[in-house]
Amino acid sequence: MLPEPYDRIHAELIKFLPEKRVYTDSLRTLAYGTDASFYRLIPKIVVDTECESEVIRILEIVNTFEVPVTFRAAGTSLSGQAISDSILIRLGEGWSGFEILDKAKKIQLEPGIIGSHANRILAPHGKKIGPDPASIDTCKIGGIVANNASGMCCGVAENSYKTLDSMRIVTADGTVLDTADEESRESFRRSHGELLDGLMKLRAAVLDNKSLADRIRRKSKIKNTTGYSLNAIVDFEDPFEILQHLLVGSEGTLAFISNVTYRTVVEHPHKASALMRFPDIRSACEAATICRSIRVSAAELMDRAALASVQDKPGMPPGLADLGPDASALLVEVRGKDEITLQKKIDTVLDAVKDLPSVTPHEFTADPIEFNSLWNVRRGLFPAVGAVRQAGTTVIIEDVAFPIKDLAQATLDLQELFTKHGYDNAIIFGHALEGNLHFVFTQDFNIQSEVDRYAAFMDDVTHMVAEEYKGSLKAEHGTGRNMAHFVELEWGREAYELMEEIKRLFDPKGLLNPGVILNEDPQAHLKDLKPLPVADDIIDKCIECGFCEPICPSRELTLTPRQRIVAYREISRGKLEGVDSKESMEAFRKSFDYDGEATCAADGLCATRCPVAINTGKFIKVYRSWARSTWEKRIASFTASSFGVTTAAIGAALRVAGGTHDLLGDNIMSKSTAALHKHTGKRIPQWNTSMPRAATKPTRTGTPQSDRKVVYFPSCVSQHMGPEKRDTDKSALRDRTLSVLAKAGYEVIHPENMNSLCCGQPWESKGLIEQADKKLSELECALRTASKNGEYPILCDTSPCLFRMQEHITGLTLLEPVQFALTHLVSELEFTPINKRVALHVTCSTRKMGLAAEMEDLARQCAREVVVPNDVYCCGFAGDRGFNYPELNESALKDLPGQLDGCTVGYSTSRTCEIGLSLHGGIPYKNFMFLLDEASWPKS
Numbered sequence: 001m002l003p004e005p006y007d008r009i010h011a012e013l014i015k016f017l018p019e020k021r022v023y024t025d026s027l028r029t030l031a032y033g034t035d036a037s038f039y040r041l042i043p044k045i046v047v048d049t050e051c052e053s054e055v056i057r058i059l060e061i062v063n064t065f066e067v068p069v070t071f072r073a074a075g076t077s078l079s080g081q082a083i084s085d086s087i088l089i090r091l092g093e094g095w096s097g098f099e100i101l102d103k104a105k106k107i108q109l110e111p112g113i114i115g116s117h118a119n120r121i122l123a124p125h126g127k128k129i130g131p132d133p134a135s136i137d138t139c140k141i142g143g144i145v146a147n148n149a150s151g152m153c154c155g156v157a158e159n160s161y162k163t164l165d166s167m168r169i170v171t172a173d174g175t176v177l178d179t180a181d182e183e184s185r186e187s188f189r190r191s192h193g194e195l196l197d198g199l200m201k202l203r204a205a206v207l208d209n210k211s212l213a214d215r216i217r218r219k220s221k222i223k224n225t226t227g228y229s230l231n232a233i234v235d236f237e238d239p240f241e242i243l244q245h246l247l248v249g250s251e252g253t254l255a256f257i258s259n260v261t262y263r264t265v266v267e268h269p270h271k272a273s274a275l276m277r278f279p280d281i282r283s284a285c286e287a288a289t290i291c292r293s294i295r296v297s298a299a300e301l302m303d304r305a306a307l308a309s310v311q312d313k314p315g316m317p318p319g320l321a322d323l324g325p326d327a328s329a330l331l332v333e334v335r336g337k338d339e340i341t342l343q344k345k346i347d348t349v350l351d352a353v354k355d356l357p358s359v360t361p362h363e364f365t366a367d368p369i370e371f372n373s374l375w376n377v378r379r380g381l382f383p384a385v386g387a388v389r390q391a392g393t394t395v396i397i398e399d400v401a402f403p404i405k406d407l408a409q410a411t412l413d414l415q416e417l418f419t420k421h422g423y424d425n426a427i428i429f430g431h432a433l434e435g436n437l438h439f440v441f442t443q444d445f446n447i448q449s450e451v452d453r454y455a456a457f458m459d460d461v462t463h464m465v466a467e468e469y470k471g472s473l474k475a476e477h478g479t480g481r482n483m484a485h486f487v488e489l490e491w492g493r494e495a496y497e498l499m500e501e502i503k504r505l506f507d508p509k510g511l512l513n514p515g516v517i518l519n520e521d522p523q524a525h526l527k528d529l530k531p532l533p534v535a536d537d538i539i540d541k542c543i544e545c546g547f548c549e550p551i552c553p554s555r556e557l558t559l560t561p562r563q564r565i566v567a568y569r570e571i572s573r574g575k576l577e578g579v580d581s582k583e584s585m586e587a588f589r590k591s592f593d594y595d596g597e598a599t600c601a602a603d604g605l606c607a608t609r610c611p612v613a614i615n616t617g618k619f620i621k622v623y624r625s626w627a628r629s630t631w632e633k634r635i636a637s638f639t640a641s642s643f644g645v646t647t648a649a650i651g652a653a654l655r656v657a658g659g660t661h662d663l664l665g666d667n668i669m670s671k672s673t674a675a676l677h678k679h680t681g682k683r684i685p686q687w688n689t690s691m692p693r694a695a696t697k698p699t700r701t702g703t704p705q706s707d708r709k710v711v712y713f714p715s716c717v718s719q720h721m722g723p724e725k726r727d728t729d730k731s732a733l734r735d736r737t738l739s740v741l742a743k744a745g746y747e748v749i750h751p752e753n754m755n756s757l758c759c760g761q762p763w764e765s766k767g768l769i770e771q772a773d774k775k776l777s778e779l780e781c782a783l784r785t786a787s788k789n790g791e792y793p794i795l796c797d798t799s800p801c802l803f804r805m806q807e808h809i810t811g812l813t814l815l816e817p818v819q820f821a822l823t824h825l826v827s828e829l830e831f832t833p834i835n836k837r838v839a840l841h842v843t844c845s846t847r848k849m850g851l852a853a854e855m856e857d858l859a860r861q862c863a864r865e866v867v868v869p870n871d872v873y874c875c876g877f878a879g880d881r882g883f884n885y886p887e888l889n890e891s892a893l894k895d896l897p898g899q900l901d902g903c904t905v906g907y908s909t910s911r912t913c914e915i916g917l918s919l920h921g922g923i924p925y926k927n928f929m930f931l932l933d934e935a936s937w938p939k940s
Helices: 008-011 026-032 052-065 115-125 141-148 182-191 193-208 210-219 232-235 239-247 281-293 304-309 339-352 366-378 379-388 404-421 448-467 485-492 493-506 561-577 582-598 617-627 629-643 643-679 716-720 733-743 769-786 799-808 817-825 845-848 851-860 886-892 909-919 926-935
Strands: 047-048 069-072 085-090 100-101 106-109 164-171 177-180 255-263 270-280 299-304 329-336 394-401 428-432 436-443 709-713 747-749 792-795 829-831 834-838 863-867 905-906 925-927 937-938
Touching: 008 047, 008 052, 026 047, 026 561, 026 582, 047 052, 052 069, 052 085, 052 164, 052 255, 100 115, 164 239, 182 193, 182 747, 193 210, 193 232, 193 493, 210 232, 210 493, 232 239, 239 436, 255 733, 270 281, 270 339, 270 366, 281 299, 281 329, 281 339, 281 404, 299 366, 304 329, 304 366, 304 379, 304 428, 329 339, 329 366, 366 379, 379 394, 379 428, 379 436, 394 448, 404 428, 404 436, 404 448, 448 485, 485 493, 561 582, 561 617, 561 829, 582 617, 617 905, 629 643, 629 769, 643 716, 643 829, 709 733, 709 769, 716 733, 716 909, 733 925, 769 799, 792 799, 799 845, 817 851, 817 926, 834 851, 834 926, 845 851, 851 863, 851 926, 863 886, 886 909, 905 909, 905 926, 909 925, 925 926, 926 937
Parallel strands: 047 085, 069 085, 709 747, 709 792, 834 863, 834 905, 905 925
Antiparallel strands: 100 106, 106 255, 164 177, 164 255, 270 329, 299 329, 299 428, 394 436, 428 436, 829 937
8 A cells, every 4th residue: 555645646647657667566666666776765656657748747746746756767876866765767668769860970869778779879880979887788878868977988078968969858847848959948948937047147156256166167177976067057158058968967856858969979990908017006097197198098097906806717817916916007998090090009108108117018909809808807896896795795886086196196095994994805996097996895784883884984085085185076976875965075065055056946846866966964875775685695696786687588577687686685684584564575475476486587698797697597497496396396207207208298289289270270279378378377378370380200311421420419399399380491400400411521420219308408497406407417328328428529409408418518519500510510511691681599598608799690601681680689488488478578579570671581599489589570480500501512
């Protein structure tokens, strides 16, 4: 039951919004209300919006009831600016519009577009957006603008403030202003002249106050996201320019940004980097000052503790462990339009720093592998701290900036504060060109003495940065709740009062994200701290950053990996501490069983995006294992031990379904099976029009004898599931595979009792680990025998099955189709591209094996045109889950049909994935071996 007046607000919201986009249940409000910061507030209502008109109506409602509202983009913010205990408005998928303008000199973007997606749109034009935050693969344009996010390369010259062209906003009272439209500006002058006049009066007052104006200009020369962008007052004369630039970095406290137009920047195609190693921090900072003067693209500073945190990890450049106790490093990058320009820049840098002491000679590299190895040092720093922290603690990353002339001494002073307050594992790194330092440490907020230690440390840090060095308490992470109380300390009373007046002008009722940026409570940064109870070893290292979310197939249906972890932590907290109501926790758990468990594809792709490599899918499989009854385990054991009978039954079921389909037709078959699926509580699988028919027997019995031998194990799925009804090519996958192998001169060996073998994947995905491992053990024995204990390579035509085999079997050469083709076929075959536009789906397993680019390259050798749909990572079919929870597959592939224009066929490496892809893509999807067979010829 919602408290007053939220019950009435909810009633108003569902008058014009679908009820499924207005959340009030305890699981969704907790999960959707959590961001990447170490603060927690739980909203009363969460609303997913899809368009500007919905935001306008919501703002009208909250103004009527005078309740606060907070806007949320991706929720990667670190300072507590994207949480609420009132109403939280999230950006839905509708906010994804864009328009390239003026020959890509500008781009108009809606706030729901992910930053790296904007760069992908601009890439063919050799352009990108200016801001380049570390979270660019996850954070959205709305958050990038609202936080004035920057990054390693953009500095203060190419951030949102400096590259902003125009903006469309919705003010606190629901009025729309498009600063690029003169008619909209004129209308706003009539309706909101008081706001515009107020901004001009503030400008006049600031310009009359020379000391304040000078202070604003000085503080704007280094990175600064503390408080409002006061430089807008002194930088611009046009009130609309002042208004829109004040919104940059305003963290949703002044208005809602419904689109933004950026001036784009050049993306130079050639780049090189050097990891310069210095005997001390002072030498590294002097090098950074020199690099700033000659305009390198990036210079990342790392202290000795930072380097030590990654020096023993795989993929690091050699020699890090040999550095002295005071050593430091500067990772420098230069870019150029061509190789000649690039080399000139390299020579300039090396000449400029040649007189500084160094540990080793400086060497630049443009080789992609070496280049990435160097940047892996920088990328690995935050995860390195997160991975070693104790369960129940959080990772804090603070973000400050100093005048670059003070950078060396300030770094040393920070190190002294770490020692003083006992943060022995803290590390320092940062964007040295802008005097911007990040420092990372672990913190326990479960004990009051630890909270007190953090408070004392932050008091010392804030006074050191703001008073001793006149620096920025927040350089690029936003003020949030974390630094709101310290804004006056940094800016002084006059500037703080100016910010208060700005807030009153834009938001007179104080309804937009209260408590953020300006907060009089001296304990604000110590309140509402996020609990992180011990939950499970697999997920305890999660820092709730949200980097996993864009790749999750259930992100728009139920929960993401971050949200699953948040929800399960709450279940764990309830077990440890007790809850107010046993009934409420039971309802929470019941919701989690669907939102968290049933609709998780358990594909593990989240681990590829996670800074600390957490595989939430693996945890969900464990969770499923806890829920399995003794009866379910007995059935699973029977199906595993009698697998021949099981597969025969599956084949019979497919034949019956196929015959019934032929008799009833698509429409009746779909409706009748949908009704059965619904009324049996999803126990009877949902039939669909792309359901495979029972596989026909292969026509090929083998391949000629040869010195080249391969063990071919067709997965149980590919053995028994044939093409769908509408696929005109009825040939068996095994025939196509044998054809390719014969062309390449391979003799094929099949393992004994092949029809009874399985890798165990169907059981593992359901949490039946014992049965899964038993089947895998049987398969391993058969493969060892067939391959003469690894003398011959082993090919499996299904990537997920092969991936499980690779994870658990050692000593055998196990290869899926792309791996086998690259290793053994390309050198033996000629390829003639087929005259078709084809689609390609890279399965989760193929991605985890690092084969996405290789698969695409190989496909382009085999077809005239290859389409790899954007942002389709996991198809969501998840083995057989697509039959029981078809909504997961539908949600994951909702953007697929619009990207397949002109495609006649698609290819992948998993038969069950191909079912869902065919269903929602509208074209038949087949195994990649079909494409290889059609396009290949023997070299001789």
